[in-house]
Amino acid sequence: MDITLTLSDDERHACRRAAALLRALSTGLADIATRHESDTCAGYAATLDRIVASGECCAVSPDGKIDVEQASFILEGIRDGLDNADLDEGADFIQRDIERLNDIVFRYNSAAGKAVG
Amino acid sequence: MCGPPRKNPGAAATAALAQRLIRDHPDAMILALGDNAYNSGRVDEYREHYEPTWGHPDLLGRTWSCPGNHDYRTAAAAPYFAYFGEARAGTPRRSYYSLPLAGAGWHLVSLNSEIEQDAHSTQLRWLRADLAERRFAPVLAIWHRPRWGSGAHRDSKKPRWLLNELYEARAEVVLNGHAHHYERFAPQRPDQIPDPAGVRQFIVGTGGRRLHGRTKDTPNSEYARFDQFGLLKLTLRPDAYRWEFIAVDDRVLDTGLQPVNQREREWISL
Numbered sequence: 001m002d003i004t005l006t007l008s009d010d011e012r013h014a015c016r017r018a019a020a021l022l023r024a025l026s027t028g029l030a031d032i033a034t035r036h037e038s039d040t041c042a043g044y045a046a047t048l049d050r051i052v053a054s055g056e057c058c059a060v061s062p063d064g065k066i067d068v069e070q071a072s073f074i075l076e077g078i079r080d081g082l083d084n085a086d087l088d089e090g091a092d093f094i095q096r097d098i099e100r101l102n103d104i105v106f107r108y109n110s111a112a113g114k115a116v117g
Numbered sequence: 118m119c120g121p122p123r124k125n126p127g128a129a130a131t132a133a134l135a136q137r138l139i140r141d142h143p144d145a146m147i148l149a150l151g152d153n154a155y156n157s158g159r160v161d162e163y164r165e166h167y168e169p170t171w172g173h174p175d176l177l178g179r180t181w182s183c184p185g186n187h188d189y190r191t192a193a194a195a196p197y198f199a200y201f202g203e204a205r206a207g208t209p210r211r212s213y214y215s216l217p218l219a220g221a222g223w224h225l226v227s228l229n230s231e232i233e234q235d236a237h238s239t240q241l242r243w244l245r246a247d248l249a250e251r252r253f254a255p256v257l258a259i260w261h262r263p264r265w266g267s268g269a270h271r272d273s274k275k276p277r278w279l280l281n282e283l284y285e286a287r288a289e290v291v292l293n294g295h296a297h298h299y300e301r302f303a304p305q306r307p308d309q310i311p312d313p314a315g316v317r318q319f320i321v322g323t324g325g326r327r328l329h330g331r332t333k334d335t336p337n338s339e340y341a342r343f344d345q346f347g348l349l350k351l352t353l354r355p356d357a358y359r360w361e362f363i364a365v366d367d368r369v370l371d372t373g374l375q376p377v378n379q380r381e382r383e384w385i386s387l
Binding site: 001079 | 186189190192193194195209210212231232233234238269270271273274275332333
């Protein structure tokens with residue numbers, strides 16, 4: 001079911017930044033000929049773009065919610081890589097975005113539970 | 118923990134280990150820490166992957182659970198709640214619960230890290246009231262997503278509210294999953310300051326899903342294994358608890374005994 005969520009500025013900024021990273025990753029993956037992964041990442045970026053474009057009030061579908069969670073998992077990998085390379089500031093920045101994406105997922109789950117229960 | 122064998126190579130072996138353990142401990146209960154049927158907690162995934170391993174009647178009949186993020190890839194995790202039933206998992210609307218462990222003299226709280234848990238959330242208000250009314254003093258809490266972790270996913274800030282509440286209530290132990298490794302932390306405060314009377318966190322994500330490696334070092338982590346499927350056996354007594362992390366080949370890899378914390382005793386004697 002679609003759930004309408006009210007997003008904070010921080011959450012929308014996190015979506016915007018995550019979409020930018022995922023698009024870049026998608027481009028890079030396409031260049032090394034991993035088409036499926038490239039298309040999947042592009043799909044996650046498109047979902048995040050839609051969320052940003054809908055403004056403060058956003059209808060999130062079940063698949064859209066999963067896309068947001070998958071995006072946060074991919075960001076975890078980028079965060080870990082930056083951290084391993086001692087690029088701490090970037091890692092911290094991405095960590096904050098991961099938390100905001102997870103906030104969206106948790107709020108979606110809460111609302112879905114109330115709607116179903 | 119259970120799913121297609123290629124990505125879940127340990128599920129059958131850990132279920133077999135559980136079967137061996139309950140032969141010696143017929144009153145034992147099993148706590149499943151979420152993400153029980155990969156990849157989405159669908160009805161068919163529970164039927165095809167969980168049922169043949171951890172869903173055996175000897176195990177399922179003594180299992181209590183908390184939901185994981187993969188369970189929520191279905192609408193409000195409805196198949197998960199239906200599979201375990203209201204008494205063992207709650208409901209989509211009320212996805213947290215508690216029960217007295219009368220034989221051990223402990224109080225079990227099962228929480229949901231996949232929904233709102235902030236200061237003003239319904240779940241946190243419920244937890245505060247539940248802890249205030251508990252009959253037995255030592256508290257064991259379970260939820261899926263760990264506050265701290267040295268493996269995949271690392272730390273998660275969100276459960277800090279739950280941890281604050283449990284620390285204030287002098288809880289003893291938190292069990293988490295989500296990350297696919299085993300890790301034991303020293304008792305600590307919610308702000309990661311070591312405290313012998315704090316809450317001890319275990320990550321036991323070793324039930325079957327492909328294991329992940331270490332990604333960082335985390336303060337107060339006392340022991341971690343990233344290479345072994347296995348189970349955590351907890352023996353609860355009113356005055357102490359013993360832990361044993363047991364690999365699927367029956368080796369005990371980590372064990373210890375901890376008295377229930379001193380603050381608790383002081384609190385009871387007031």
